[in-house]
Amino acid sequence: MLERHLQALFGFTSFRQGQKEIIEALINGADVLAMLPTGRGKSLCYQLPAFLANGVTIVVSPLLALMEDQVQQLKSIGLKQTAALNSFTEKAERRRLLRNLARVKLLYTSPEMLQSRELLAALAKVKVAYIVVDEAHCVSYWGHDFRADYLRICDIKQALGSPPCLAITATATKEVRADIKKQLDLRTPFEHIESVNRSNIVLLAEEAADQAQKQQRLVEMVATYQAPGIIYVQSRAQAEACSAYLAQEVKHVRTSFYHGGMENADRLLVQQQFMNGQLDVICATNAFGMGLNKTDVRYVIHLHYPLDIASYIQEIGRAGRDGALSFALLLTAREDRVQAKNLLKKNDFTADEWVWALSQLKVGEPLDFPSFENRLLAMQSDQARTVGYLLEKWGVIKGGLVQSFSMAKLTSLLHRHFKEQIAAKQNRLLPVFHYGRDDQTCRRQQLLSYFDEVPAPHNPCCDVCGLTLDSFKRTPVNVNEAPFLWEEELKAVFAVAEGK
DNA sequence: CGAATGTATCCTAGGATACATTCGGTGCACTAGT
Numbered sequence: 001m002l003e004r005h006l007q008a009l010f011g012f013t014s015f016r017q018g019q020k021e022i023i024e025a026l027i028n029g030a031d032v033l034a035m036l037p038t039g040r041g042k043s044l045c046y047q048l049p050a051f052l053a054n055g056v057t058i059v060v061s062p063l064l065a066l067m068e069d070q071v072q073q074l075k076s077i078g079l080k081q082t083a084a085l086n087s088f089t090e091k092a093e094r095r096r097l098l099r100n101l102a103r104v105k106l107l108y109t110s111p112e113m114l115q116s117r118e119l120l121a122a123l124a125k126v127k128v129a130y131i132v133v134d135e136a137h138c139v140s141y142w143g144h145d146f147r148a149d150y151l152r153i154c155d156i157k158q159a160l161g162s163p164p165c166l167a168i169t170a171t172a173t174k175e176v177r178a179d180i181k182k183q184l185d186l187r188t189p190f191e192h193i194e195s196v197n198r199s200n201i202v203l204l205a206e207e208a209a210d211q212a213q214k215q216q217r218l219v220e221m222v223a224t225y226q227a228p229g230i231i232y233v234q235s236r237a238q239a240e241a242c243s244a245y246l247a248q249e250v251k252h253v254r255t256s257f258y259h260g261g262m263e264n265a266d267r268l269l270v271q272q273q274f275m276n277g278q279l280d281v282i283c284a285t286n287a288f289g290m291g292l293n294k295t296d297v298r299y300v301i302h303l304h305y306p307l308d309i310a311s312y313i314q315e316i317g318r319a320g321r322d323g324a325l326s327f328a329l330l331l332t333a334r335e336d337r338v339q340a341k342n343l344l345k346k347n348d349f350t351a352d353e354w355v356w357a358l359s360q361l362k363v364g365e366p367l368d369f370p371s372f373e374n375r376l377l378a379m380q381s382d383q384a385r386t387v388g389y390l391l392e393k394w395g396v397i398k399g400g401l402v403q404s405f406s407m408a409k410l411t412s413l414l415h416r417h418f419k420e421q422i423a424a425k426q427n428r429l430l431p432v433f434h435y436g437r438d439d440q441t442c443r444r445q446q447l448l449s450y451f452d453e454v455p456a457p458h459n460p461c462c463d464v465c466g467l468t469l470d471s472f473k474r475t476p477v478n479v480n481e482a483p484f485l486w487e488e489e490l491k492a493v494f495a496v497a498e499g500k
Numbered sequence: 501c502g503a504a505t506g507t508a509t510c511c512t513a514g515g516a517t518a519c520a521t522t523c524g525g526t527g528c529a530c531t532a533g534t
Contacts, residue, residue, distance in 0.1 A: 062526095062527075062528090063527075063528090064527085064528080086528080086529085087528070087529050087530075110527085110528055110529085111528080112527085112528045112529060113528080113529080116529095138526095141526085142526070142527080145526080146525090146526070146527075146528095147526090147527065147528070149528080234524075234525080235523095235524055235525075236524085236525085237504095237524085238524095259525085260525070260526065260527075285525060285526080286525060286526060287525075287526060287527090290526095307525085307526095335501090335502090338501055338502080339501075339502080339524080341501085342501050342502085342524085343524060343525075345501095382527095
């Protein structure tokens with residue numbers, strides 16, 4: 001029955017593992033928490049029910065680029081009742097979309113946009129079939145940190161009459177899964193959890209004596225092993241420096257960098273070049289990779305400690321999507337641990353500034369967030385948004401109006417909240433340090449234990465289990481091949497362009 | 501924490517030095533001024 005719709009809408013003849021159970025649970029009105037490996041058809045799990053349902057399905061997506069991708073892809077296969085609503089959407093288009101919302105089956109939007117009164121008003125007039133939170137681990141990761149609107153999804157869900165909700169992700173530890181359920185108020189959800197183990201990715205960790213040795217080791221690796229590869233570093237500056245350094249030190253390697261401080265167009269270009277095989281190595285911050293659809297990445301090397309085990313799994317999981325043997329190396333030095341720990345303190349609560357800011361709140365007056373944030377120019381507005389969220393949660397703001405409150409109590413609550421956030425982050429960081437240093441326990445076993453999994457014996461597995469990387473050597477560069485003469489190439493390109 | 505940048509000081513001039521401050525990752529949306 002469902003198979004017939006699958007064939008008619010998407011042209012597939014059968015479901016892949018997990019899809020049918022998830023779809024059936026959703027259609028039967030249950031909340032669903034699903035963890036499926038990347039590239040295994042996560043989006044189909046909500047797209048099919050959306051097109052079968054009466055009403056509109058809201059998909060909350062973390063990145064504008066992901067939304068645009070999905071919408072384009074669906075439209076290209078003829079499923080045109082699909083739209084994205086975000087800051088890219090032109091004003092006129094936005095109005096048109098909201099007026100005709102009843103005709104849309106699948107609406108992609110951001111957690112921030114989901115808070116807009118305009119959208120809510122429009123949604124109140126139509127039937128909402130399902131609410132889907134894509135990349136649901138972001139609720140737990142980003143929600144508590146710098147995108148508080150992720151924690152407000154739940155209120156919207158309730159305001160819309162709590163339609164069945166699907167939270168779907170590729171990577172979430174048991175703690176993160178519990179948090180997702182709590183934050184989205186999933187009651188006795190149907191859970192489909194698959195292993196995060198990727199048996200074709202072998203695992204290695206090395207601690208270098210210092211930065212110089214680390215750098216030298218990196219050059220060796222990039223020169224020796226088969227590209228393409230991704231190199232993750234701590235900061236934007238390091239991403240750029242690392243790319244320049246490799247380009248200089250390793251012959252025949254085409255590198256570039258990627259981080260959140262770049263122009264959108266540049267980010268897109270670099271990602272495209274990497275996708276098309278025009279680049280061998282990308283040096284990047286953790287901004288790189290979500291939604292990346294490249295199958296033949298042969299290695300992922302970290303030059304810093306990732307923030308927690310789940311992020312590490314997520315990032316190394318970008319290797320070997322084609323199933324071919326790939327490797328993941330955590331290459332660090334002792335001082336990187338200090339750096340990682342201190343980065344966490346960045347969002348520490350600065351009580352003095354907040355006392356001043358909170359003293360600006362007038363009982364009985366409305367608090368609207370943009371102006372609240374504007375008054376806090378001295379502070380990061382991300383923290384202001386989090387504080388705004390907490391003020392509502394703790395009842396200091398009710399119905400948009402400031403209630404009477406005790407300044408002393410409030411500041412101590414806030415102080416404790418941010419302290420706890422930092423402590424929680426530090427606790428998630430410790431296992432990563434341990435992973436980098438414990439050379440006695442199988443690495444796969446270490447990683448999987450955070451997901452309550454015990455790995456079956458693997459071969460090849462990891463450096464602890466006696467692995468060497470010989471089979472990953474690069475196919476030799478043919479030295480007789482004519483060198484790449486870019487001036488000639490450029491001339492040829494122009495000749496073609498001019499129709500000669 | 502530690503690297504990088506900013507500021508004060510020396511004193512007939514701008515470059516060296518010491519000390520202080522800031523910054524380090526992830527993204528949405530919106531506004532005001534070009």
